[in-house]
Amino acid sequence: MGDLGVQHFVVLSAIIFCLGLFCVVTRRNALGILMGIELILNSANLNYVAFGRYGGGGYDGQIFAVFVIMLAAAEAAIGLAIVLGIYQTFETIDVDATDRLRG
Amino acid sequence: MSTTTAAFYLLAVLTTASALGVALAHNIVYSAFALMGTLLGMAGLFVLLGADFLGLVQLLVYVGGILVLGLFAIMLTHRIADVRVSNRSVGRGAALVVVGAVFVGLVRTALRATWVTRDSGPLQPTTYGVGNAFLTDFILPFEIASLVLLVALIGAVMVSRKEVKG
Numbered sequence: 333m334g335d336l337g338v339q340h341f342v343v344l345s346a347i348i349f350c351l352g353l354f355c356v357v358t359r360r361n362a363l364g365i366l367m368g369i370e371l372i373l374n375s376a377n378l379n380y381v382a383f384g385r386y387g388g389g390g391y392d393g394q395i396f397a398v399f400v401i402m403l404a405a406a407e408a409a410i411g412l413a414i415v416l417g418i419y420q421t422f423e424t425i426d427v428d429a430t431d432r433l434r435g
Numbered sequence: 436m437s438t439t440t441a442a443f444y445l446l447a448v449l450t451t452a453s454a455l456g457v458a459l460a461h462n463i464v465y466s467a468f469a470l471m472g473t474l475l476g477m478a479g480l481f482v483l484l485g486a487d488f489l490g491l492v493q494l495l496v497y498v499g500g501i502l503v504l505g506l507f508a509i510m511l512t513h514r515i516a517d518v519r520v521s522n523r524s525v526g527r528g529a530a531l532v533v534v535g536a537v538f539v540g541l542v543r544t545a546l547r548a549t550w551v552t553r554d555s556g557p558l559q560p561t562t563y564g565v566g567n568a569f570l571t572d573f574i575l576p577f578e579i580a581s582l583v584l585l586v587a588l589i590g591a592v593m594v595s596r597k598e599v600k601g
Binding site (some may be wrong): 335348371412 | 473509
């Protein structure tokens, strides 16, 4: 891999993770929050693959990443269905507006 | 600087800039298209790390599936043109402090740790190995994954369909 170390990928993954966390914390649009979660999952995947590559080249890291992608697909399907349900009920997908259960 | 290093920095810039777009864009549609840049850059990084199969799965499932699904959801929930409604952000200052602290902690740990790495030899096609591992060592998680996807599919239909009375 030339002069690229594993820390290059770990730092890049940390950047993506923090941007995803920022997105989740600040966004008030439910779809924006879901996009932040996708960023976080992708950063985890990058770590899995990088450690798999630098740890001897087995397939375990890549297989974990495939499972994460699978769960992300399931999460996106369910999450978007819930968002559409919220929209039909509240006429908005602003998560601050959906506080009917607040005591 | 070798070609690999140059490719890494190119993909890193693409990924980081797109992720910034996802986190900061004023319009939710711009966020979605920026997410496409991040996912494409990630696929490139996977290929750079020798995971060619995973890079293609990333393209097929994320860019071809999840992103299109997300764009459909954005288009179905109207008033996307109104910035204050479509992509409001709150508490950016406080979030910046917390996220910055997390970031500094992560990067300090990543740079200080002594990573024990092993050379994994020349790059080779991974499809055979991944498929073999799925049907031998990881057969149970693989089957459970198919069940999870089936449940998610039925659940998504149940949640999003209109209630038919009578």
